[in-house]
Amino acid sequence: MEFEIIDFHAHPYESEKNCICIHPTAIKRSANEFIKDMDRCGVNLCCGSVVSLDKKPENLSWWEHIKPLNDEALEIKKLYGDRIFPGVTIHPESVETSIEEIDRFLANGINLIGELVWYVQGYNTYCSKNMQTILDYASEKGMVLSVHPTDYDDMDKLCENHPNLIIVGAHPSENEAFIRHVERAKKYKNYYIDLSGGGIYRYGMTRRLVNEIGAEKILFGSDYPICNLQMYVDGVRNDNLLTKEEKRLILSDNAKRILKI
Template sequence: MTRSALCAVGAVAAATIGSPQVFARNSRKSDSRDETDSFQVFDCHLHCPAENGEKWQWYKVTNSFEDFVSYLDKTGVQRGIINSQRSFGTKPEEFISGNREVARYVEKYKGRFIGACVVNPLYIEESLKEIEYCHNQLDFVWVGELCNYMVPYLYSIREFEMLVEQVVKLNMVLALHTEQGELEYVAQKFPQATIAFAHFGDDHEYDDIFRRIDTVAKNPNFYLDTSGYGHDRVGVLEYAVMTIGPNRILFGSDFSINDPSTVIARIRNSFLTMEQKQKILSGNLLELLKKVQNT
């Protein structure tokens, strides 16, 4: 899709959501920062530094978990779902150690963070056991974000299918990084799974961003988080709310790679109602967690 075609689609979306006059009225209603400042921000997409020093930043600045928490405090993120950079190691001993680090952080900051389990389906036996352990012993309800480009592996392999079956059996949420072709494959192959797809866009942002949103919209089990590509494009968030609905968009920042402040600002400044903003900042994630947590 060319940029001109993209603009045309955006124009149709704007016309469908409402006229410029309606947008202006919504904007005036949303001018009070006091109200949005009072909303809790619950981030579903956080990568914390590992105890061994590994961290996911182009230039390393948050060198410890304490630095990580301090930066979240500055940006206004009160709660989050965390995984450890160490968990993205290839071998079982690495991802298991990373998941145990996460469990220690969850315990230390009780009530603030929820743990996410990261595994490698190429070691499927160990991965299935680890998912079950994290669920039954550590009370994790989130698997991922799984990033198949890091190991790498394909989402079409039988081992990944077995992993998804385990996630579904345990009533957990699967968080995935996908390119558009992968997203479409996963959506068609695993409609029964509860999946939080990361990022509005992918590496082919102009071509795929609306297709990604449209694909997620088709299945009520699928969610889209606001991290990474595309959230900063004015109108994309509004298109997602119009297409997917206001209840299946989750606040995600991809920190410590990206700054949560940029996502918060786009949501606060968006042409959405206060209720829609509150749902995206935390309400939708809280409702999703109610569906998968034992309590």
């Protein structure tokens, strides 16, 4: 393999119900198949949280809804530890428990929070008092935070609130969203961008991002299995506008550096 590939933004699962592919009838959804897809695409390691897109049942608290996802994440680590680096999900409604959960993941060698996906987890800011308390602790412990962006100002404030926490914003997108990602990465040394979701299909996007913020702050991400892993891999590996060294940083070296692996 010419490049080692670490997918910083994926959503692994063990149980088929947590496979978030939106065309589930078209694919094989077993956890084994997830690994096989990684093999087919030449991906060495996938990072990220187990996510459920199901609506939270009314009789459950947010934490009761989320806890099984974290349990599943650690289960996957046990089963496929050399291929999957799961992220922990935290929740602003449960400060103490979220902090304990960070410790539980750290004890299992995991220093990654998220991707946090606020819009399926019942809140819309990463800057509430409770979230700040949890993220202050995360920062102290040297965690890395992966987030689905909230609104532009909220994301700026998040970076400002936790200057020593590495924060990776997903989905570079285009137009104003792209510009705000770039400005944020220039202004805050702790802000990185992962390539998952919208943006990469626009010709020149990754090159422009490298020009603006430097290849050191860009991480390869796919959002697999919601997005097509092969398309994202090829979108970087075969991008004729990037140098070999830039590809190496984006595809694996940066993730290794920030996750200390």
